[in-house]
Amino acid sequence: MRHRFLATAALVPVLGALSLAGCAKSSTTNTATGTNGTSCVTGASIKAVAAAPGGAAATTTAGSGGGGAATGKTYTIAYQGPLSGDNQQLGINEDNAVQLAIEQANASAQLPFTLKYVNADDQGTPDGGPPAARKIVDNNNVVAVVGPAFSGATKASEPIFSQAGIASVSPSATNPTLTSQGFKTFFRVVPPDDAQGAEAAKFLAKYSPNKKIYLVDDTTEYGKGLADVIEKQLSGLGITVQREGVAQGTKDYSAIAQKVASASVDALYYSGYYADAALFAQALKSAGYKCLAMSGDGSNDDQFVTGAKDAGEGWLFSCPCGDARVDPNAASFAQAYKAKFNVDPGTYSPEAYDATNTIIAAMKTVSGDVTREKVATALRTIEYVGLTKTVKFQPSGEVVGSTIFVYGVAGGKRVLKGTTEALLK
Amino acid sequence: MNLNEFVQFTILGLTRGSLYALIALGYTLVYGVLQLINFAHSEVFMMGAFGGLIGIQALIGANATLMPVGQALIYLVVGMVFGAVFGAVTAWVLERVAYRPLRRRGAPRLAFLISAIGASFFLQNLAGKEFGRLPQYFPAFIDKSQPVFQIGNQRMNLIQVIIIFSAVAMMIGLDLIVRKTKLGQGIRAVAQDAQTAALMGVDIDRTISRTFVIGGLLGGAAGFLFGMFANVSFNMGFLPGVKAFAAAVLGGIGNIRGAMLGGLLLGLVENWAVLFIDIKWTDVIAFVVLVLVLMFRPSGLLGERLGRAA
Structure with missing residues (x-):
């Protein structure tokens, strides 16, 4: 009897291993x-x-401010990425930059609305993606997403964002196939792999x-x-x-x-x-x-x-990322980041900052109430001079230009x- | 493939296999006395790694640099003791909290299994919360890749020698304890027939508790060695735990020498698979070997129970 139990117990890892091998092409x-x-x-x-850093002097020259009808309203920008797990550092680098961008935008007193921020942890894994995306989509106040950070999580999350019509601007998902999957509202500020x-x-x-x-x-x-x-x-x-x-x-x-x-x-x-x-x-x-x-x-x-x-x-x-610590364009960003979080900005911090500011710039061009649909539409035509590059999207959602x-x-x-x-x- | 490569991969296999063997002993000891697969043992291993890390960092600081070999070896032994003690404490608490209450109430076998899995999740997430979820690294106080033996192209570096040497020493020690001491006699008696052992004056609860502690010492020390070799993270226990469990079954669960043999064999087979087939098949080969062995020897290679052979 015990032998049978052992054989069964042994089968469990075997099946797991075999299925893994089946996946590994x-x-x-x-x-x-x-x-x-x-x-x-x-x-x-x-x-x-x-290196000759691309892009002109990085000051916010966002599209001309649109209607101020929405004064006093509050909208939320969400960040999705790995905030726990082995690879959380990239997520933290980005999450911090998103927070900083939103804080600075609110402090600038030039917005016809107030911005709030939420984040959702997808652990950077494909199976962590959909629950995190669902959490974001279910929050009616969220008008756009920065992220997801990793390609696998992005592939798993984008169908949910597409269905909800909510734009997501990834600072770091670089898998080439992401822009040819028919996702309707996917953008990224980095060139693909x-x-x-x-x-x-x-x-x-x-x-x-x-x-x-x-x-x-x-x-x-x-x-x-x-x-x-x-x-x-x-x-x-x-x-x-x-x-x-x-x-x-x-x-x-x-x-x-x-x-x-x-x-x-x-x-x-x-x-x-x-x-x-x-x-x-x-x-x-x-x-x-x-x-x-x-x-x-x-x-x-x-x-x-x-x-x-x-x-x-x-x-x-x-x-495909610029380094905020050595790029003179990003000096003031690096300083503000260090002041707020007491660490230097890391990999993809500047890109996350750019992605957030691109979204804010797009929101400013919207007339009337800011909705998910309006932001997604505005992003298609926005041109924003960021820290790492001038962000301008191709119809596929791919950013124009590539420097490695x-x-x-x-x-x-x-x-x-x-x-x-x-x-x- | 040439002889040089074969020897190198054999050394890698022995290194990994020694760690598997140390962890497998924890599974096999507990199975011997309780007929229970302690699935939380992988977390004992993980806690041992954190114990070693905390101890080493407290002693020499997180950013310590290279020391003379003699001094480094002393800290290494101290770190291993920290790891072993952490592992033992974890295992002891585990037995007290997760298993003993169930045993007292005569709970069915399945309840133990669920309790084990629950304890495993709990410990893993507790470690993630308390120690952080980023992988952590031991300070570089010892040059791990320093060659110790070098004959022609063959070399064995320091960390490999340390792992194999300390694993073998601990296994010999365990074998002696189980064969020669009164505690060992008690463990064997409980494994053979718990009720009769109780009639003969063996304190079952105490014996079981000590068996967990011994398994925890070995698992914790293995955790420290593994952490030195790679890194320390809250989820580091899972894969080595599953592999070591397989190793214990391969050698004949409940059998101490079987667990040692099974662990070494699994490590060797995995690394030879890289050499002869492909690295992608590493995990598959290990379990194919396990299934083949179980088909022909359903009770594992050495097959006997703890009570009968030690």
Whole structure:
């Protein structure tokens, strides 16, 4: 009798594991052959190139103020993103910026209405998305949403926003497919991973003398999407790509690190978030990997340095994000942010600030009562000069223009190396 | 694949397997005396990691830098003791609060299972609330990737040596306790036949409580080692917990040496799977092996109960 119980109990994890394996689509692995080159570039040796920050002087030059008929009314802007869980730091970076933007807008006394703020925690996961979105939609006072932050959560949440006709402006969901899913009210202020992937691939190719690169993704919507773009681009550039997927939340990266170290490649690109990237960096150091290591915007956070410690030294990051700490345009924003939250603005803080202010600018152009529909319509034509760029949306909801920055870890600090455009010259 | 790679992956497998074995012992000990799967044991492991982290941070500060190896090893041992004590306290409280009241009232087996799962959720969220939900890291007071042995291309770094060495030491210690001491005799007696043991003068409640404490010591120490190796977070227990449970079943649940063997084997199989098949199949292979073993040996590899073999 007990044996049967044991067999049943054992079946539970088996089924779980099998279903996981069923989900993990086997990826193409172009196995490297030929002689193993030993020369490769390290991240530390890549010199920073002064970036020319795009966009004009960032002062609020929002569309001309519309009707003031709604004076005294109160409207709410919601933020949705991960406020708990392993990757909450990106959510907090954004959430703070949204709060700051709303506070400043209210204090400016130029609004024909008063703004309120709510947030909804989706933990950055697809299954956390719909409940958070539902919470926002059910609040009748919410006229627009900043977020969702992560691509997987966005894909799961947008049908709810579309149905409710409520505009959502994401500061950081960069999965390329998000704007081709037929979501009616989705906008984003960052260029999609296609742009980031293409630029990262060009950059990696430049530093790949032996034309062999290892690509590891975290099997999430974001990580896999970005890695797909990079793989395609690299193959187009004649680079041999070895590709693996290691699930987000893995703690023991020693096996994959060992594989990367013994593959003698020129560079590694990890497509995933910082909590995992930090552990991966440590495992790579233990395995004796010394060549170029790069990751994407999901890992471009000071938390990566905190976690990876000295193993993070020399890592590079591609990111469609501007850095508020080094960008002169964002100086006053960085100062106000630090004053309010007692920390420096982090990755995607400026973008969240821009997204919020774009929504506020759109609300100001609305005549009469501000409704969800009116805001969504106004966003289609708005042109707002923000910290990171001039925000103007294509009909798909995609932002116009794309600049990709490269960051690196040097001396235990994250620094801006420059735009890919400047670095590839 | 070449020999060099095979040896490297075997070392990785032994490292991971030692941790599985330490956690698996907690499952197997409790199963031996109570015929209960203590699903909250993964949280004992997690609390051990936090205990070690808190202890180390209190002693040397959160931003401590590299120390001489001798000094670092002392702190390492101290940290492990903190982890073990935290784990033991958690396990002891768990038994008092979640299981003993049910046992007193003769609750059905299913009630214990639900109580275990409830306790697991509670502890996990309590840790998330109290210690924060961001992953935390041990201060870099020790160079984990420093090679200790290096022969040609083969190397074993410090953290691997520490994990394997301390796990083996603890397992030998446990084996001795169970075989040689009066407490061990009590544990074996309760496992064999609780009622008769009571008639012979064994205090069942005390024996069970101490069994939890021993499992907690091992699980907490494993939590500390795992935290040193990776990071510490409120939800870190789940996956190693499930794997270690599988390891305990693989070796024959209720069997102490079985849990050790099962843990090591699972770690090895998982890492060899990366080498021979693909990293995506790591988890699947582990459980395929489990199912295959259970098909031919339904009671696990070593199969016997705690009472009969120790």
